[in-house]
Amino acid sequence: MLDQARPYALLLARIALGVIFLIHGAQKFLTGVDKTAAFFESSGIPLAGVAAPAVATLEVVGGIALILGAALPVFGVLLALVMLGAIVFVHLANGFSVGEGGYEFVLALAAGTLAVAFSGGGALAVDTLWQRRRQPATV
Structure with a gap:
């Protein structure tokens, strides 16, 4: 039963994480990448003017x-690295609790993203569908 549910659980996790990242990135563009760059600079993030549009994208x-x-x-590792940067530069000094600006939520995003990234992605994942299509037919 678990094997039958796993692909759908991964699909739901993948979509939820993807929506979170998509909305956070879109917010950076909608509020202005220059404001994001200013926040990055105030947080001590190197090359804030380059980092802000790169992270948003x-x-x-x-x-x-x-x-x-x-x-x-690829994207799982890159997004986890962005979350690691957010932990180091923004959230670590605030402790663990998300309610106090801590790294709890950002750590969960990094861990969840890595778990999904190396799980095959579950049901309807383009990666899985592509692999199946590329495999030669067995006789």
Whole structure:
């Protein structure tokens, strides 16, 4: 029974994580990448003017990739690295609790993204569908 449910649980996790990243990236564009860059600079993030649009773009594209289940290992690692940067530069000094600006939520996003990225993505993942299509037919 667990084996039958696993692909659908991964699909739901993949979509939920993808939507979170997509919305956070879109918010950076909608509120203005210059404001995001200013926040990055105030947080001590190096090359804030380059990092802000890069992170916003990665969150949008990576979020879409998670939703689709495409290039999961690549985007999973990249998004987890962005979350690691958020922990180090923004949240670590605030402790663990998300209610106090801590790293709890960002750590969960990083861990969840890595888990989904290296699981095959579950049902309807483009990566899985692509692999099946590329495999030679067995006789």
